[in-house]
Amino acid sequence: MVFYFSGSGNSYYVANMLSVGLDTPLISMADALKKREMNFDARADGTCGFVFPVHFWGVPYLVTEFINNMQLKTNDDTYVYVVFTCGGDTGNAPKEFEKLLKNIHVKLSAVFSIQQIDIFVPIFKIPDKDKRDKEVLKAKIETENILNHIKAQEKGDFNTNKNKFALLETKLLYPMYSYYRNTSKFRVSDMCTACKKCEKICPLGVIEIIDNKPVWKQKKCTLCFACLHICPAQAINYGKMLFVFDSKNKGRYRNPYAPKGY
Numbered sequence: 001m002v003f004y005f006s007g008s009g010n011s012y013y014v015a016n017m018l019s020v021g022l023d024t025p026l027i028s029m030a031d032a033l034k035k036r037e038m039n040f041d042a043r044a045d046g047t048c049g050f051v052f053p054v055h056f057w058g059v060p061y062l063v064t065e066f067i068n069n070m071q072l073k074t075n076d077d078t079y080v081y082v083v084f085t086c087g088g089d090t091g092n093a094p095k096e097f098e099k100l101l102k103n104i105h106v107k108l109s110a111v112f113s114i115q116q117i118d119i120f121v122p123i124f125k126i127p128d129k130d131k132r133d134k135e136v137l138k139a140k141i142e143t144e145n146i147l148n149h150i151k152a153q154e155k156g157d158f159n160t161n162k163n164k165f166a167l168l169e170t171k172l173l174y175p176m177y178s179y180y181r182n183t184s185k186f187r188v189s190d191m192c193t194a195c196k197k198c199e200k201i202c203p204l205g206v207i208e209i210i211d212n213k214p215v216w217k218q219k220k221c222t223l224c225f226a227c228l229h230i231c232p233a234q235a236i237n238y239g240k241m242l243f244v245f246d247s248k249n250k251g252r253y254r255n256p257y258a259p260k261g262y
């Protein structure tokens with residue numbers, strides 16, 4: 001089985017390719033959490049994968065919630081792997097994730113990562129179509145390579161997007177994640193057409209359309225930016241961060257192979 005979480009579809013793209021290549025079920029962590037269907041048995045499968053983005057050089061809130069609340073049955077020889085998608089590098093997320101699994105008595109066999117389009121638009125601008133297409137092709141080739149490692153059940157650290165200051169990065173940045181998950185940072189312009197795409201895609205079910213505008217019903221979300229990137233009118237913005245950075249005029253992105261909603 002392959003578990004995934006994805007904001008703009010980058011991680012979904014990788015997870016779906018792995019699920020097809022390994023002929024194993026693809027499971028949305030967001031859906032499982034919503035339905036409270038949290039018991040899984042990977043013993044017959046032989047492999048068990050997790051694919052999700054790096055957030056603030058750490059593990060996304062939703063993934064932490066999922067791992068902390070799941071019951072996962074594995075054998076001693078179940079090959080458990082993680083694939084991070086990231087815009088730059090993974091920081092200390094692999095070690096943090098390993099700790100989460102250890103808490104539920106699951107041993108990680110292999111770590112992989114793939115650099116893709118950085119969807120953190122308060123800071124980064126979405127590149128032009130040419131660059132985006134190249135990134136998708138690169139991700140396809142890298143996923144095929146990862147698939148071969150998994151099929152051969154090769155154990156080890158195959159993370160190609162490391163930074164030697166990983167520990168420091170995560171120590172400095174990850175604590176800010178909790179603050180920036182405040183939904184009060186989202187703004188909606190008059191361009192909103194109340195199409196409800198944001199409401200449907202929100203993995204935690206935090207958004208509701210009230211009086212023809214999205215309203216974030218909880219103080220914090222997981223900050224995946226699915227709502228912001230799916231909005232056809234680009235009516236949702238986020239910011240400012242550190243009084244300067246916001247998502248205006250930075251472009252929007254959805255992986256071309258992402259499903260219309262999750």
Ligand SMILES: Cc1cc2nc3c(=O)[nH]c(=O)nc-3n(C[C@H](O)[C@H](O)[C@H](O)COP(=O)(O)O)c2cc1C
Pocket residue numbers: 005006007008009010011012052053054055056057058085086087088089090091116117118119120223224225
């Ligand atoms: C809130 C947030 C924080 C992010 N933090 C990082 C980060 O610390 N390091 C990094 O390399 N990429 C970071 N990114 C970029 C994503 O990891 C990257 O774009 C990923 O491929 C998105 O995958 P998804 O579409 O499956 O969500 C961040 C993205 C978001 C939305």
